[in-house]
Amino acid sequence: MQHRVAAIGGDGIGPEIVAAGKEVLDSAGERYGFDIAWTDFDIGADRYLATGELLTEEDIRELSKFSSIYFGSIGDDRVKPGILEKGILLAIRFHFDQFINLRPIKLLDGVETPLANKRPKDIDFVVVRENTEDFYVGIGSRFAGRREQKTLEVVRDLYSVRFGLDVETDADELAYQIGVVTRPGAERAIRYAFDLAAAREKKVTSVDKANVLSDVYGLWRDVFTDVATGYPDVRTEFNFVDAVTMWFVKNPEWFDVVVTPNMFGDIITDLGAMIQGGLGLAPGGNINPAGTSMFEPIHGSAPKYRGQDVTNPLATVWAGSMLLDHLGEHEAAAAVLRAIERSILDGYVTRDMGGAKKTSEIGRHLASLVKTV
Amino acid sequence: MQHRVAAIGGDGIGPEIVAAGKEVLDSAGERYGFDIAWTDFDIGADRYLATGELLTEEDIRELSKFSSIYFGSIGDDRVKPGILEKGILLAIRFHFDQFINLRPIKLLDGVETPLANKRPKDIDFVVVRENTEDFYVGIGSRFAGRREQKTLEVVRDLYSVRFGLDVETDADELAYQIGVVTRPGAERAIRYAFDLAAAREKKVTSVDKANVLSDVYGLWRDVFTDVATGYPDVRTEFNFVDAVTMWFVKNPEWFDVVVTPNMFGDIITDLGAMIQGGLGLAPGGNINPAGTSMFEPIHGSAPKYRGQDVTNPLATVWAGSMLLDHLGEHEAAAAVLRAIERSILDGYVTRDMGGAKKTSEIGRHLASLVKTV
Numbered sequence: 001m002q003h004r005v006a007a008i009g010g011d012g013i014g015p016e017i018v019a020a021g022k023e024v025l026d027s028a029g030e031r032y033g034f035d036i037a038w039t040d041f042d043i044g045a046d047r048y049l050a051t052g053e054l055l056t057e058e059d060i061r062e063l064s065k066f067s068s069i070y071f072g073s074i075g076d077d078r079v080k081p082g083i084l085e086k087g088i089l090l091a092i093r094f095h096f097d098q099f100i101n102l103r104p105i106k107l108l109d110g111v112e113t114p115l116a117n118k119r120p121k122d123i124d125f126v127v128v129r130e131n132t133e134d135f136y137v138g139i140g141s142r143f144a145g146r147r148e149q150k151t152l153e154v155v156r157d158l159y160s161v162r163f164g165l166d167v168e169t170d171a172d173e174l175a176y177q178i179g180v181v182t183r184p185g186a187e188r189a190i191r192y193a194f195d196l197a198a199a200r201e202k203k204v205t206s207v208d209k210a211n212v213l214s215d216v217y218g219l220w221r222d223v224f225t226d227v228a229t230g231y232p233d234v235r236t237e238f239n240f241v242d243a244v245t246m247w248f249v250k251n252p253e254w255f256d257v258v259v260t261p262n263m264f265g266d267i268i269t270d271l272g273a274m275i276q277g278g279l280g281l282a283p284g285g286n287i288n289p290a291g292t293s294m295f296e297p298i299h300g301s302a303p304k305y306r307g308q309d310v311t312n313p314l315a316t317v318w319a320g321s322m323l324l325d326h327l328g329e330h331e332a333a334a335a336v337l338r339a340i341e342r343s344i345l346d347g348y349v350t351r352d353m354g355g356a357k358k359t360s361e362i363g364r365h366l367a368s369l370v371k372t373v
Numbered sequence: 374m375q376h377r378v379a380a381i382g383g384d385g386i387g388p389e390i391v392a393a394g395k396e397v398l399d400s401a402g403e404r405y406g407f408d409i410a411w412t413d414f415d416i417g418a419d420r421y422l423a424t425g426e427l428l429t430e431e432d433i434r435e436l437s438k439f440s441s442i443y444f445g446s447i448g449d450d451r452v453k454p455g456i457l458e459k460g461i462l463l464a465i466r467f468h469f470d471q472f473i474n475l476r477p478i479k480l481l482d483g484v485e486t487p488l489a490n491k492r493p494k495d496i497d498f499v500v501v502r503e504n505t506e507d508f509y510v511g512i513g514s515r516f517a518g519r520r521e522q523k524t525l526e527v528v529r530d531l532y533s534v535r536f537g538l539d540v541e542t543d544a545d546e547l548a549y550q551i552g553v554v555t556r557p558g559a560e561r562a563i564r565y566a567f568d569l570a571a572a573r574e575k576k577v578t579s580v581d582k583a584n585v586l587s588d589v590y591g592l593w594r595d596v597f598t599d600v601a602t603g604y605p606d607v608r609t610e611f612n613f614v615d616a617v618t619m620w621f622v623k624n625p626e627w628f629d630v631v632v633t634p635n636m637f638g639d640i641i642t643d644l645g646a647m648i649q650g651g652l653g654l655a656p657g658g659n660i661n662p663a664g665t666s667m668f669e670p671i672h673g674s675a676p677k678y679r680g681q682d683v684t685n686p687l688a689t690v691w692a693g694s695m696l697l698d699h700l701g702e703h704e705a706a707a708a709v710l711r712a713i714e715r716s717i718l719d720g721y722v723t724r725d726m727g728g729a730k731k732t733s734e735i736g737r738h739l740a741s742l743v744k745t746v
């Protein structure tokens with residue numbers, strides 16, 4: 001059996017960690033009888049700086065031939081914040097309509113959490129982040145400005161009516177950002193969360209801020225309520241985003257599946273990453289069940305460690321386990337996760353986790369562990 | 374010397390905690406030679422349910438005669454989320470142009486934090502939350518819908534151009550929310566933060582998400598950079614909001630003054646409240662230096678504990694200390710905070726902090742402590 005998988009190492013430490021991940025996945029394949037044919041893409045800052053290209057038409061055409069992309073990280077000190085993130089990472093998520101951003105928050109055995117008195121059994125939930133709407137749609141003064149003057153005028157007009165203010169019309173003086181939630185967009189993410197919960201502890205928590213951003217999150221709640229009626233044995237709960245940051249820290253054991261719009265998902269999954277031991281241990285999947293999905297560590301490209309072979313590859317390896325799950329290789333996926341746990345319990349870890357191993361050493365070690373664990 | 378102060382107990386446990394706070398402040402006045410003339414307002418859910426009134430013209434006229442409002446909490450199970458929050462709390466913040474929401478994040482001696490290995494010296498910073506703009510302006514599909522159809526059409530149009538989609542025109546299907554940041558709005562908040570930092574550890578961290586919500590937070594960063602040039606001896610730093618939730622948990626000692634737009638401020642100050650020991654210990658000030666300011670615990674109205682005399686009043690008493698500072702009674706303000714600390718160290722606390730004292734007992738106890746501490 002052969003799987004074809006695209007790989008984008010990306011920037012900074014991205015290529016090193018993806019290399020480690022590939023080694024582990026290949027080895028899992030040897031054990032479980034499949035073979036991965038990797039196709040590498042040179043998408044990232046270097047190419048952008050050399051050619052001005054972010055995600056090209058050709059990249060898209062080629063990537064669309066794969067059901068899975070293994071992604072390292074994006075971001076470079078030489079490029080203004082936002083350019084690569086929007087032009088590459090978000091562009092892939094949006095273009096391939098990867099409407100689920102799935103982030104397991106799970107404290108593995110042997111990992112230290114910054115929370116006092118919390119153990120692995122207390123920290124084990126999943127965040128389903130809607131991944132194509134909300135304030136990530138990229139519509140605001142700059143976008144509209146390029147296109148036309150009409151929106152700017154409408155927003156100014158609304159703003160001054162709302163506040164009885166007279167805002168100066170110099171373009172620099174007022175910026176606005178528009179978030180959009182649609183019924184079908186919210187529904188498919190929420191439904192995914194309920195399906196997941198049905199196979200877990202049967203509880204879904206919606207995280208929003210419907211008491212203030214009532215327009216978008218009012219619709220979100222309506223959709224949530226509608227979807228919930230189809231799952232009578234799943235318990236449901238609404239949390240405001242501000243409150244949920246407290247409960248993640250105080251009572252993570254309350255959560256099973258958390259579903260949330262894009263921007264709040266971004267925020268609470270970083271907090272979730274920290275309680276599960278930090279960014280070195282936090283994977284994410286950008287999923288389009290019927291298209292091209294992408295699996296990545298949720299951390300950034302840490303340019304200053306580039307080429308030093310010191311970065312913790314576990315988040316990336318874990319993302320690889322999610323990728324295997326996505327390919328239907330569930331046994332192999334589980335073995336990869338067991339190998340990660342074994343390696344942590346043995347203290348075979350990088351320095352951020354108190355060890356002294358190199359990125360490549362961890363890759364090699366896990367590749368060997370995964371054969372037997 | 375007499376100070377006139379408005380008091381709004383509000384809903385749920387609000388009246389009990391404000392009563393405790395008043396007692397402490399009155400007592401501090403006796404020691405430091407001032408007297409507070411309280412004027413109570415019956416703004417809240419009960420009046421709303423009886424009369425339909427939220428914040429009336431007359432309330433506004435009367436409240437505007439005061440430089441300070443002592444506020445309990447708002448929110449009631451009998452009313453849909455958002456109505457009271459927007460119609461009362463946010464209405465006061467916006468109407469009186471309370472552009473600073475000031476939230477000290479400080480772990481007091483003797484208080485337990487959910488973070489492992491963190492002590493009072495590690496958790497001591499201030500969040501300056503911009504309080505009148507951003508996604509709190511209340512402009513979105515519903516607001517616009519009531520007013521006119523034009524914006525909805527423009528947003529749909531932008532959305533479909535952005536995604537090449539054809540979104541159905543049924544009003545229920547697409548909701549949008551508009552956030553606004555203006556240069557003067559951002560500037561006054563950022564300047565306040567720098568002034569504060571100049572009198573503290575001389576470091577300001579801006580928290581935004583300029584890599585994705587580039588329209589509003591791009592302007593925010595530009596303003597931050599401009600303001601910073603006027604404070605050459607204050608160190609500055611940009612953090613993305615997702616990352617900052619991690620550092621609050623992992624390295625709270627990094628922060629001195631944090632300045633952030635309204636919505637992210639809402640989120641990170643709840644997280645801040647938790648690391649300083651929970652909502653029972655988190656005060657906030659809504660400040661218009663030249664107008665009417667409002668001081669409140671940042672927690673909600675906890676309707677189910679209403680009338681039980683069990684709620685922790687310390688956040689409210691601490692908010693009272695901020696109110697005294699605002700009135701220029703700095704010595705009294707400091708004494709109130711010392712009384713809180715003394716009481717905690719003595720274990721004279723409510724059950725959320727491991728004690729068995731009642732709300733009113735704490736009020737009485739602090740009123741007596743503040744005379745000598």
Ligand SMILES: CC(C)[C@H](C(=O)O)[C@@H](O)C(=O)O
Pocket residue numbers: 085086089090266298584585615
């Ligand atoms: C890099 C950035 C655009 C991205 C996001 O905001 O989604 C990241 O923070 C993430 O969570 O994957």
Ligand SMILES: CC(C)[C@H](C(=O)O)[C@@H](O)C(=O)O
Pocket residue numbers: 211212242458459462463639671
């Ligand atoms: C009650 C709510 C409207 C309010 C807010 O979002 O500002 C609260 O969470 C706060 O932080 O004071």
